[in-house]
Amino acid sequence: MRLLKKNIYIAAILLSVMVVASSCTKNFSEINTNPTAVTSMNTKYLLPNTELHIAGTRYETWRMDLIYLDEWSQQLAGTGWGADRYQYSDSYSSAYWNTAYDNYVKPLQNIIHILRADSAANTNKLAVAKIWRAFVFQRITDVWGDVPYTQAGKGLWTHDYKPTFNTQKSIYMSIINQLEEANKMFNPNQPTYGKADLMFQGDITKWKKFDNSLLMNAGLRLSKVDPTLAEKVVKKAYQNGVMTSNNDIAYIAHPGGPDGINKSGIGQVFQDFGVTGHDFRCSNTLINRLVKFHDPRLFIYSGVYTDKGQNVTPSKPDSMMGLRNGLTSADLTNLNTYKYAQPNRDIMVTYSAPTIFVSYAEVCFDEAEAAHRGWIQGSADTYYNNGIQAAMKQLTLYNSTKAVISDNAISSYEQDPYVDLNSTSTYDSNPKDPVLDKIITQKWLACFLNGYEAYDNWRRTGYPMLTPGASQGQTNGQIPRRVRYPEELQTLNQTNYQQAVSDLNGGDLMTSRVWWDVKK
């Protein structure tokens, strides 16, 4: 009996302890809250981080801009990269896909999502995010063609894990629309990002000029596929007011450290691995033009370095050599690749080199092209020469002492027959449109190391006229017209991927063409 009592007593204690234990879940949400993170954030911290990411980190800049696009547009030639031999590498394609959507599109979408809650006071900030979004998507769609757009970067809110692909056509229509919309949203009476906007420090005027310059560029991109629309968009952009000087250049300055995010992505590729590690040389397509045009940028753009990193740049321009594109390992065996020019390590590819998104020079060449096509008023030649001057002068952004080009040097360059728009001499043999050839070649030169723009212009206009490298690769020796989709889309977003592939003429190949790149 005593034992029974005791047992009941114990059972009662146990039961009560159990009840207490099970109710001990009150602080669970506190336990499950990360003490080293917050659950919401002011966009003044998100925007500068996003801008630096859009400028490109080493990872995706190396793989997409340098390895694919700069080699295909023959600014650079590779001593080892398969892309220069027209071989496809999925990891490069997915590097840009993943980074662009994760580090550019998602944060922009997030900023837009946060700002919409209080949109009147956020109108300027929202416009900035929209412009960035348009800029980023133009690059993304130009690389692949049809890509997720409407649903992209929104997985957190929509829980749609298989975004549909929008056609490139609809993306361009939307970009044009969004840029026009953003332009109207700026209101001087409302707050701006101020210094948190690392590009323009909240300067509304500059943002509007950037917006219109992007619009003009997007319009021109359609010159082959839809000249009527292209003309309309270019006109409108021009009327709204594009960049007018090098003060308007859309670029991010990199202090060069201390952290990776503070360094130029391109600079990191060339500096982190030293002279032997990057495997790039300047293409002979580039160096020959710089030399033959007597271009004062030759020694600013390029230099010659030994495998120990010693600068052995010859003083005579004629001694500078660029490497041919598409050399095989057989070609390279007994070739001393250190004889060939590399991007200038003290100016162009330092940790503190700026990342230029759109320069005033590019805008001038766009205006020159538009004037040449008769779409806007003014003389193509004037715009063109403005572009050359701007392109030469903008180099001080890279180095204010070593990259200074005198006005005399510029004016004598402008008179070089290969440069002068009024001269009938052309470097390329028998271009269909010698004037456009010169304009686009100058734009290509101004966009050194901006493979996105250089490659897009070549695809659209065929200028400068490029000879494919010797390797057959996977394109039968043709310069690729696009990048293949990342492989994982075949399984992660199968139906939409297949739809996008079936819309491509020729399938998911490097030789298939994107919508605006119609064969002409």
Place this chain on the structure above:
Amino acid sequence: MNIKVTVFMKKKIKQFMMLLILMVCITPILKAQELSIKGKVTDSQSGDPLPGVNIVVKGTTIGTATNANGKYTLSVPQSADSLVYSYIGYARKVIAINGRSVINMKLQPASIQSKGVVVTAFGIKRNSRNLGYSVQTVSGNKLSKVPSSNLGADLEGKVAGVQISTTSSGVAGASRVVIRGNSSISGNNQPLYVVDGVPINDNTYNAASQWGGYDFGDGLNGLNPQNIQSISVLTGASATALYGSSAANGVVLITTKKGRHNKRIGVTFNSNVQFNTPAIYPKFQNTYGHGSEGKVPTTLSNVIANGAGSWGPKMQGQQVLFWNGKTRAMTPQPNNVKNFYRTGSDLNNNIALSGGTKNSTYRLDISQENNQGITPATSFKVNNFNLRVTSKLSDHLSADAKVNYIKTEGKNRPELSDNPGNPALDWSAMPRDIVTSNLLPVTDSQGKARDFSNDIFRINPYWGLYKNTETDYKDRLIGYAKLTYNFTPWLSIFGRAGTDYYTFNINQLQATNTPYYLPGSLNKQDIVQRDNNYDLILTADHKLGANFSNHLILGLHRENQSTTTMQWYASNFAIPNFNDVSNAATKAPSDSKIQKVINSAFGSYQIGYKDFAFLEVTGRNDWSSTLPLKNDSYFYPSVSGSFIFTDALHIKSKILNFGKIRASWAEVGNDTQPYMLGVQYALNGSSQAGQLLGNMTTGTIPPTDLKPERKKSIEFGADLDFFQNRIGLKMTYYKNNTTNQILQTSIDPSTGFGSAMVNAGNIQNKGFDATLQLTPIIQTGNFNWDMTVNFNKNVNKVISLYPGITQYTIAPTRAFATIVARPGETYGDIIGYGYKRDPQGQIIFDSQGYPEASSKLENLGHYPASWTGGITNDFSYKQFTLSALISISQGGSIYSLTQDEMNLFGTSVQSLKGRAAWYKHSGGYVGNGVVNEGSASNPKYVKNTKATDPQQYWNAMFNRGIVEPFIYSASYIKLQEVSLTYTLPHRFISALQPLSISGASISLVGRNLLFLENHLPNADPSAYAYNNGNGQGFSYGALPSTRTYGFDVNIKF
């Protein structure tokens, strides 16, 4: 450091030799006075006399057998203190002589199956015959003879249904233990480890990924095998139901030794010395040297520019220019990789003191391990101090406490996988005519790397070990305190608080001038890990009347885990080679704290009828802090039963002497990682132009309504003993389904996220386990042979994933293949491009003679084995015991990126084909297949005859990312462990009385001695991986596994 070790080792060898000489010399000259003992041996149940019973004086070979009437007479030396009675089918009995001259003995019929008690949940001992599920036990001495640095690895081949693999990390790496197949798609698939009833932490930190990293081991490194009494492996879900969420993948229960009542201090000394040599490394060609296209470049910069790869001319002693600027004869260096490695050594010393009084016991274990790896400069040291004390405080109250302090120190662990500091990666590209010693010194006079090539991703193999140094220190405390109150002999309650607490300090350096990161960097991490467990458990074990037994457990449990990490990443050293955070231009500190609490209440009740029928039910409710509040409580039950039909039906057969059938059904719930439920933002520690930078740190889309994961299992089995226990067989059929999985499913990155967390999926594992124990020949006085065979066949199927998601990425490899789960297929499929084939299945080559890749990614195999097994043989003859373990794994595939790269670089044997012909312009590599001479729409396939340059052929293969030719069978059979032990005879021990030695043995041991089957051309198929995660089945830059041989000395005082 090395010198000291050598001296120490020499000393050890000397001591060992002395002992050996003593044993051999003294044994025959021993003499002693004798006395005579007689008696009768009978069956304890029937009282029948037993003929042929073996009787041996303990510790000697002196013995006899009973006659037909069960009687015996034996002369024993005066020093003899006890007799050992053994008889097939009966429990062995040891009895003290105590000066008696007549000893009658009753022997108890025994069964292999009912032998002994097993340790089950919470360290509660249960009689194994009562259990309705399978528990397998490995005794401590099966683990300590041939120890590796990881206890998980020591279990390989010893337990049915457990697949074990290790990493290729050189020294003290982690192990991967998977019980009855992978059941979680994205979560951990490894079991819970419990030491003396208290769970320990088995985390791996900073495991290597496809981009590189280290293997810092897991929670099992540093545990002292000498201190282990036994290990029970709970394979079925019923057994694990009581351990809750963390036990969903099974439980490994480790029971350590404790002191025993003894009049004097028992001292055991154990010394184990093992030497390691590389066992398996790639098959290299030794015909062609450095250069490209069959030529050696003529200038030094071109020699270096083409320095990675062995595509030069035939090595025929011709004078050519080498990477170091010297011109010398070009000759093969077949041992240049072997010469890089050294003979590793692993010294384990352990001393244990134990004893006790009537009311208290103690045991103190002190051990030291000094492991010098086969890669230069690599070492791993362990100091382990373990104190266990038990005390009976009153008639009702007793206490039990343990303190285990483990200090480990890793030095210069090799970089793994794709990090160019990984020496194995560098070998794959290094020309076959490089002399290893020429690679030293690593740096030139300016402190820059001396490299055979300017390929910064394939560098001087010494760089990673001599320049990019690594150190790690772990100070760990595992312990508990337990108080038990016994109300009555059948009712008790205990409370226990246990902890596994450690600090782990990691320092990884990339030296200034590291070719792949010239500015240099330092990564320092301080991790503090706490795992606290508290439980309060009531147990009742009571008979109701003569026929019914009752066993009840009621308990409460709270588990509190936290990991805090402080990390410094510092780069760009101002003063070269001053490797301190203060010297770095860039410093990025970051910290994190991860915490989790689980509260539980549980119970189990077992009713037994007449000791032959048992039924058990369990139930557990968990409350986990990681789940949404409304779903944070989850309950799961189990039911199991066993029926000993030989007892119930009174079967008395000479063939079948014990038979039990059992069945169980169980469910286990599971939670997830902390902080998965909401979006998180953080400032990233950097700034620009005075602006702080922040971002959303959540990379996985949080779930909308997360529910706990469920694993349901059923198992049926039988335990049978035949021929008077000469054959024991345990068989189990099981099936388990894990549903509602908490899954981080990969999603199209265009969503902005790499993954989303969802409740989805169903993985099924079904299979069959068996353990067979055999005594193949009837015991004679001196010879004994025991054999244990275990076997598991597992069939895994991914039944479903998240709707519409056709693939879950388990792990990406560095290139070309992915390890995935796809609905309808096996977990761990290897996906990549195959060859493009014509309708007849012939490989299609393009017009250049290179193979074309399939148009779609193909399923090229899967990594899990379809069956595994182990065969252990123990032979004993007089004082000698020989044990050998063969482990077997059959089925499954491995993708070797190493082979693909070795072909690319021309260093593999496979790269030889076609070379001689190509350089002589008489042919080349001709792919076996067809070429399309028609059009794409109207193909006409004819035999391919195009001769290609082999260098370009493998280059094309690599660049096209074709995976198919590099998939190998993962099947293997290996002689895993061998030990030969000599136990000192009793006479000798008596002669050593002044030294008070009570027992001694020495053993020769070996591990990983021989592969009887292996298909992988360049690595060990059981240790190819660089981490112990779910993504297995691909080999890249694997360091050689080691072959171990050595000896073990054990002396008891």
